[in-house]
Amino acid sequence: MSSCSGPEDAKVVIVGSGFAGLAAAATLVKAGFEHVLVLEAKERIGGRVHTTKPFTENVIEVGANWIHGQKGNPLFKIAKEENLLSEGPSASKNMCLPRSVTPRDYFFKEDGKQVSKTAVDQVCSHFSKLTDKAFDDELERKHRKLTLGAYLDDAFGEFPLAATEDGQQVFEWSKRTECTDEACSTLYEVSASQISNYTALEGGFFNTLGPGGYRAVLDVLLKDLPSGTIRCSAPVKSIRWDLVRKGHCEEQRYPVQVVCENGQSFEADHVIVTVSLGVLKDKATTMFDPPLPKKKLSAIENLGFGIVDKIFLFFEKSFWPDDCAGVQMVWKEGPEDKDVYESLSEGDTWKKTWFKKITGFDTVARHPTALCGWITGREAQYMENLQDSEIGDICVRLLRSFTGWSVPEVSKTLISRWGSDSHVYVKAHKALASPLPPKDKCRGRKHLQLLFAGEATHVNFYTTTHGAYLTGVREAERLISYYAD
Numbered sequence: 001m002s003s004c005s006g007p008e009d010a011k012v013v014i015v016g017s018g019f020a021g022l023a024a025a026a027t028l029v030k031a032g033f034e035h036v037l038v039l040e041a042k043e044r045i046g047g048r049v050h051t052t053k054p055f056t057e058n059v060i061e062v063g064a065n066w067i068h069g070q071k072g073n074p075l076f077k078i079a080k081e082e083n084l085l086s087e088g089p090s091a092s093k094n095m096c097l098p099r100s101v102t103p104r105d106y107f108f109k110e111d112g113k114q115v116s117k118t119a120v121d122q123v124c125s126h127f128s129k130l131t132d133k134a135f136d137d138e139l140e141r142k143h144r145k146l147t148l149g150a151y152l153d154d155a156f157g158e159f160p161l162a163a164t165e166d167g168q169q170v171f172e173w174s175k176r177t178e179c180t181d182e183a184c185s186t187l188y189e190v191s192a193s194q195i196s197n198y199t200a201l202e203g204g205f206f207n208t209l210g211p212g213g214y215r216a217v218l219d220v221l222l223k224d225l226p227s228g229t230i231r232c233s234a235p236v237k238s239i240r241w242d243l244v245r246k247g248h249c250e251e252q253r254y255p256v257q258v259v260c261e262n263g264q265s266f267e268a269d270h271v272i273v274t275v276s277l278g279v280l281k282d283k284a285t286t287m288f289d290p291p292l293p294k295k296k297l298s299a300i301e302n303l304g305f306g307i308v309d310k311i312f313l314f315f316e317k318s319f320w321p322d323d324c325a326g327v328q329m330v331w332k333e334g335p336e337d338k339d340v341y342e343s344l345s346e347g348d349t350w351k352k353t354w355f356k357k358i359t360g361f362d363t364v365a366r367h368p369t370a371l372c373g374w375i376t377g378r379e380a381q382y383m384e385n386l387q388d389s390e391i392g393d394i395c396v397r398l399l400r401s402f403t404g405w406s407v408p409e410v411s412k413t414l415i416s417r418w419g420s421d422s423h424v425y426v427k428a429h430k431a432l433a434s435p436l437p438p439k440d441k442c443r444g445r446k447h448l449q450l451l452f453a454g455e456a457t458h459v460n461f462y463t464t465t466h467g468a469y470l471t472g473v474r475e476a477e478r479l480i481s482y483y484a485d
Helices: 019-030 074-081 117-135 148-156 165-182 213-222 277-287 294-302 338-344 349-357 377-383 388-403 465-484
Strands: 011-015 035-039 105-109 236-240 256-260 265-268 270-273 308-314 326-330 360-364 367-376 412-415 450-452
Touching (some): 011 019, 011 256, 011 265, 019 465, 105 165, 117 148, 117 165, 148 165, 148 338, 236 277, 277 294, 349 367, 349 388, 450 465
Parallel strands (some): 011 035, 011 270, 105 326, 270 450
Antiparallel strands (some): 256 265
């Protein structure tokens, strides 16, 4: 039991106001914790959820934009109860979702010729059979040790269409698209057998949010928090912990002290760290005093992450046919082709063709004259340093040369730049989620001083917003049961 009598006395500081942080805060407040403070580095709350209205009255999701699965998904439950889900046909194409090739997708080759719908359909459906095998953990023994890319190459080789140029090129496109779904830089760096650790929830896979966007879901969590719970523009500089030891410094009541960049400091019994993996990678070695244990640091180091960026192009008027759901670009030598990948792995030549990583441009729900491009990995990171105008010009050039349509200049662009915030695509380590000090080393030390939440710490739902949400609830419940015992 702790030195304070109950949850009403415990001081809890939560670092980060994404879904994990807000879920932890809301869960603790509901359970009767009266001293909960959330510190957010940015000037807005919500972490990677970022709903803006830059172009028209309609919402554009720069960040997270779908709820994966229904059964057992807490965010789906909130969204449903509060009537935040969108209905109707536009719902299925809301904000450009990955992995849903329809006959309304136009696949163009570099020479401006279209790939036949039959070829596209056959390659894509065969491709998803192969990825499902990896997800369902049904790989043959010879494929288990391979990367996802190498496994797909080998298995696809046996497919008749693999012998055709179109088949090969659409296959490369499929691998490029899979990078977006896995939030990884390349399938040649993801393990084929580990991918089954990712648990998809049952129920419609992509449930899109209505006009309020994800922000509306955040608002539901926020309304449970007393005003003043969240401080924005409060980046944390350091977290000092283990300040109270038996026989030391009796006047120090709180074991943890959180110091912000502006010098303000907050004392706490418990700190829940919910910052993104990108921030942890950047600051873990300097942010904690004493330093985090080796095991925790190496978990942070070993977790890979990928970047997924969106490129929104806004035109004065649409130039694509009404039945077109997107323009997909098929290259002769795309970056996820095995030989191309190998030849580009050394040196910087890949930077010259960074745009080849863009899978295509999809139409955007509620924005009849906008297109959205997807890009991942190091190419996305490279793009983030370019000017919007340069990115817009390159995209227009691509659209013109692939389609042969008369494509006007872009009137506005909006580029998501998530490079410093990052998705996780490797199995989230339990090591990252375990609290400090470790259970077996708590003698004479305060329990549960540092807790870790955020999507990177969820073993099965890495890269999803509900994964983040569940981890926030998980750490809050850890504290609730600690005070209940």
